[in-house]
Amino acid sequence: MVVVAMLHFVLPEFAAIYKTFNTPLPALTQGIMTLADFSGEWSWLLVLFGFLLAIANKLLMRRPTWLIVRQKLLLRIPIMGSLMRGQKLTQIFTILALTQSAGITFLQGVESVRETMRCPYWVQLLTQIQHDISNGHPIWLALKNTGEFSPLCLQLVRTGEASGSLDLMLDNLAHHHRDNTMALADNLA
Structure with a gap:
């Protein structure tokens, strides 16, 4: 919850501050902002993918070879x-x-x-x-x-x-x- 709040509320504020000074964001911060945008836009797909992975793992755990x-x-x-x-x-x-x-x-x-x-x-x-x-x-x-x-x-x-x-x-x-x-x-x- 804290990470999500930081990604979607705090970091955009920092980005706005940098923008007012016409200063580019540090590369790491820019990367995190890009990740936050992606996760916000595609969160439903990430949740679905995680759910499918959990189901696949549960089914595969029954097989000794897996x-x-x-x-x-x-x-x-x-x-x-x-x-x-x-x-x-x-x-x-x-x-x-x-x-x-x-x-x-x-x-x-x-x-x-x-x-x-x-x-x-x-x-x-x-x-x-x-x-x-x-x-x-x-x-x-x-x-x-x-x-x-x-x-x-x-x-x-x-x-x-x-x-x-x-x-x-x-x-x-x-x-x-x-x-x-x-x-x-x-x-x-």
């Missing part, structure tokens, strides 16, 4: 994608570190992570990891095949597998992703 595509698209958004990926990787590595420390097999640990995930895209990746490990691939290669794990993740997991300290490396990765995600979130504030 949920996977949507999650992939969200992960590509510059800052939000990094936050989402960091949160998921923190969750994955924290649970895997805990299960490894408890002496639970890695495959059972991956199953535990899968059970906690609500996002079909990440469940699909974890299923792929389980499948690759069950077929004899090393853990680091199974992670690499998903395309979602950084070279640092792959190197630490590979080192942990080779040295027998996988639980420590998974814990380090959990802390690394948590700290990076928190720092990114703090920088936004």
Whole structure:
């Protein structure tokens, strides 16, 4: 409401003041005025378009393939994608570190992570990891095949597998992703 009032009442007054002094509006202000004129003239179309998008999203949310595509698209958004990926990787590595420390097999640990995930895209990746490990691939290669794990993740997991300290490396990765995600979130504030 406040934004609409500013766009349609306050900014035109500023434009009138600038006009009386024969001074051109700053480019940003002119752009906002153009946007306000467009939204005022075509607001019915914008509302209709928003309504249609909401209905389409509601219908598509019932399809698992759309949920996977949507999650992939969200992960590509510059800052939000990094936050989402960091949160998921923190969750994955924290649970895997805990299960490894408890002496639970890695495959059972991956199953535990899968059970906690609500996002079909990440469940699909974890299923792929389980499948690759069950077929004899090393853990680091199974992670690499998903395309979602950084070279640092792959190197630490590979080192942990080779040295027998996988639980420590998974814990380090959990802390690394948590700290990076928190720092990114703090920088936004």
